[in-house]
Amino acid sequence: MTTQSVSSDIPDALASADVRPKPTRHHQIVIVGGGAGGATAAAHLCRKLRDPDVAVIEPSETHDYQPLWTLVGGGVVNKEKTRCHEIDVLPKKASWIRQAVTSFEPDENAVTLADGSRVGYDYLIVAVGIKLNWEQVKGLSVEQLGHDGVCSNYGYDTCEGTWRTLREFQGGTAVFTMPPPPIKCAGAPQKIMYLADDHFRKRGVRDRSRVIYAAGTPGIFSVKEFAATLNKVIERKGIETMFKQRLVEIVPNERRAIFQSTEGEELTEIKYDMIHITPPQGPPDVVRNSPLANEAGWVKVDKATLQSPDYPNVFSLGDASSLPTSKTGAAVRKEAPVLVHNLMATMNGRPSSDFKTYDGYASCPLVTGYGKLVLAEFDYDLKPKPSFPFDTTKERWSMYQLKRYGLPMLYWRGMCKGRL
Numbered sequence: 001m002t003t004q005s006v007s008s009d010i011p012d013a014l015a016s017a018d019v020r021p022k023p024t025r026h027h028q029i030v031i032v033g034g035g036a037g038g039a040t041a042a043a044h045l046c047r048k049l050r051d052p053d054v055a056v057i058e059p060s061e062t063h064d065y066q067p068l069w070t071l072v073g074g075g076v077v078n079k080e081k082t083r084c085h086e087i088d089v090l091p092k093k094a095s096w097i098r099q100a101v102t103s104f105e106p107d108e109n110a111v112t113l114a115d116g117s118r119v120g121y122d123y124l125i126v127a128v129g130i131k132l133n134w135e136q137v138k139g140l141s142v143e144q145l146g147h148d149g150v151c152s153n154y155g156y157d158t159c160e161g162t163w164r165t166l167r168e169f170q171g172g173t174a175v176f177t178m179p180p181p182p183i184k185c186a187g188a189p190q191k192i193m194y195l196a197d198d199h200f201r202k203r204g205v206r207d208r209s210r211v212i213y214a215a216g217t218p219g220i221f222s223v224k225e226f227a228a229t230l231n232k233v234i235e236r237k238g239i240e241t242m243f244k245q246r247l248v249e250i251v252p253n254e255r256r257a258i259f260q261s262t263e264g265e266e267l268t269e270i271k272y273d274m275i276h277i278t279p280p281q282g283p284p285d286v287v288r289n290s291p292l293a294n295e296a297g298w299v300k301v302d303k304a305t306l307q308s309p310d311y312p313n314v315f316s317l318g319d320a321s322s323l324p325t326s327k328t329g330a331a332v333r334k335e336a337p338v339l340v341h342n343l344m345a346t347m348n349g350r351p352s353s354d355f356k357t358y359d360g361y362a363s364c365p366l367v368t369g370y371g372k373l374v375l376a377e378f379d380y381d382l383k384p385k386p387s388f389p390f391d392t393t394k395e396r397w398s399m400y401q402l403k404r405y406g407l408p409m410l411y412w413r414g415m416c417k418g419r420l
């Protein structure tokens with residue numbers, strides 16, 4: 001018996017056709033990303049749907065509460081307190097597909113996974129977060145973080161290195177950077193600076209030190225009411241500011257940092273003894289290279305309804321979305337109920353007039369020192385949206401305790417469980 005090759009008999013048109021496999025599984029609702037946005041949306045859906053067919057695609061086995069990394073870097077919290085198992089966060093009624101998505105195919109209502117298989121859906125929620133682009137800072141490698149005066153709170157494996165760097169600092173120049181936005185938790189780059197200033201004073205090294213904040217923004221904060229308070233903090237602490245500056249290179253063996261003006265090619269060099277780096281950030285490649293992306297690479301959605309204008313069965317929330325608000329967990333807390341309501345309205349064939357709208361609410365608990373915090377809450381129009389019946393533009397001990405103890409509990413037990 002002989003086996004005859006048939007490849008030469010395949011017509012050219014068929015040979016060049018799309019031969020991707022058909023979806024090996026299908027779910028009514030697929031959520032890509034199991035972080036704050038994906039887990040919260042899944043929890044709300046599983047609470048509201050009578051018989052939910054919801055799948056969450058997420059490769060990581062762990063889930064981090066990232067807002068506490070500021071306090072890890074400041075020596076207040078152990079990093080292990082910020083992490084739990086992903087399976088304990090996701091609702092039991094949802095299916096967990098422990099894979100990474102490598103492509104979105106919204107014209108076919110499918111996504112392709114890292115193992116080559118495909119998952120079909122009726123409705124899609126994209127919540128894949130944001131990408132940290134460390135490589136955009138020339139001379140920097142992640143392995144350097146926590147060593148030789150270079151540190152960053154922007155990672156579970158690196159935030160402890162910030163605390164070690166602060167403890168080892170003996171005076172000199174301490175630089176804290178912020179890239180041009182959007183970035184996640186845009187207040188974090190200055191929060192650790194304020195804690196560092198307090199720590200240096202406690203250890204008696206602040207009087208022989210310069211603390212410099214070099215940011216790609218035009219000012220300390222975008223909401224004027226909170227900026228007024230933060231500018232007073234900067235003045236009180238004697239911190240030098242360099243605005244409209246982006247870090248483009250470090251020379252670790254010479255401890256030199258090179259910044260470029262956001263308005264031109266002008267370069268500024270600073271010799272540092274320690275530097276806390278907030279990496280440039282942007283949309284994940286899987287989103288940027290997909291039909292779902294806008295020109296900037298984020299998932300294109302209506303800023304009020306969180307629905308894609310191009311694919312009505314696609315929604316997005318959180319850091320990967322094009323929503324023009326701060327990329328914070330507090331924003332996700334307000335986005336998720338709106339998204340789920342509008343998704344269910346779409347599923348039930350109700351008109352867009354029945355949709356709820358998201359006003360851009362975001363919150364940034366700005367730690368200004370040990371035991372001090374300014375709770376900044378605002379909307380799309382950069383107008384304050386306070387949740388408490390007192391002046392939240394002031395530094396308060398009570399709001400620091402809220403961040404330290406209250407907000408983590410509300411995140412794990414409330415937001416991620418669909419109760420908030």
